[in-house]
Amino acid sequence: MSPAQLRGVGPIDSHCHLHTLPSDERDAVIDAARQRGVQGFLVPAIELEDAEEILTLCQRHDDMWCALGVHPHSASTWQPGHGKRLAELLKEDRVVAVGECGLDFHYDHSPREDQFRALREQWQIAIDHDLPVIVHNRDSDQEMLEVVREPAFGALRADFHSYCAGTEMARELLDRGFYLGLSGMLTFPRADNVREVIPIAPVEQLLVETDTPYLAPVPYRGKPNRPAYVVEVLQRLAQELKLDAAAAAEQTNANFFRLFQRAAAETTDNSGEARR
Numbered sequence: 001m002s003p004a005q006l007r008g009v010g011p012i013d014s015h016c017h018l019h020t021l022p023s024d025e026r027d028a029v030i031d032a033a034r035q036r037g038v039q040g041f042l043v044p045a046i047e048l049e050d051a052e053e054i055l056t057l058c059q060r061h062d063d064m065w066c067a068l069g070v071h072p073h074s075a076s077t078w079q080p081g082h083g084k085r086l087a088e089l090l091k092e093d094r095v096v097a098v099g100e101c102g103l104d105f106h107y108d109h110s111p112r113e114d115q116f117r118a119l120r121e122q123w124q125i126a127i128d129h130d131l132p133v134i135v136h137n138r139d140s141d142q143e144m145l146e147v148v149r150e151p152a153f154g155a156l157r158a159d160f161h162s163y164c165a166g167t168e169m170a171r172e173l174l175d176r177g178f179y180l181g182l183s184g185m186l187t188f189p190r191a192d193n194v195r196e197v198i199p200i201a202p203v204e205q206l207l208v209e210t211d212t213p214y215l216a217p218v219p220y221r222g223k224p225n226r227p228a229y230v231v232e233v234l235q236r237l238a239q240e241l242k243l244d245a246a247a248a249a250e251q252t253n254a255n256f257f258r259l260f261q262r263a264a265a266e267t268t269d270n271s272g273e274a275r276r
């Protein structure tokens with residue numbers, strides 16, 4: 001790999017499962033991303049059991065934050081009492097969102113009724129704690145929209161990560177003020193269905209991500225994805241927006257800190273101590 005270094009500000013990887021990498025590989029992976037100018041990392045949980053490892057990882061790095069919650073694949077692990085446990089965990093330093101949570105009817109790794117239950121409970125907890133959610137949605141567009149429209153979730157703030165559900169759904173999500181996370185799919189030759197949302201989206205509502213270790217962008221397809229490759233995602237977004245890469249990074253980073261306000265509170269804290 002002979003990666004180009006970005007001039008000026010680099011992007012934030014708003015979705016990378018760094019905790020799933022072997023622990024002796026993580027530092028090199030994080031350093032490689034920083035070398036390319038990557039400004040930050042958001043690590044979303046898959047299960048509540050991930051929390052301790054993720055918190056330890058994020059609390060070691062000033063440029064790393066996390067989301068805690070339960071992925072739809074693991075929704076059947078969401079048990080009575082977990083809501084209370086999650087609410088406790090959300091008080092920890094470096095936690096900036098609930099997630100990732102959602103619906104996945106492509107794999108159906110958990111029964112659908114469990115997926116709905118875990119989703120609604122986590123969204124309610126996010127609203128109660130004034131935190132945004134990171135949403136996973138696959139082959140469940142209509143059902144997801146129906147939950148989104150429930151009056152209880154009128155105050156929800158959300159990042160629909162690795163978005164690929166087309167323009168019609170995008171319009172409704174964007175109208176509700178939600179953000180769309182664009183992943184390496186943006187670079188796939190046949191992914192017009194991903195790129196077509198860019199012209200209809202306010203640029204203030206776009207984020208970039210890798211979804212490490214999945215979905216590596218061109219030219220790394222078929223290899224494990226890494227946060228360093230968020231640069232390729234950003235460059236493609238910049239090309240679509242007819243911006244230079246640094247301007248696109250500044251925009252998507254500002255979007256990141258607007259949505260994940262707790263991350264912004266940490267970086268603007270000038271007490272001289274690492275806080276939150």
Ligand SMILES: [Zn+2]
Pocket residue numbers: 015017044100211
């Ligand atoms: Zn994910």
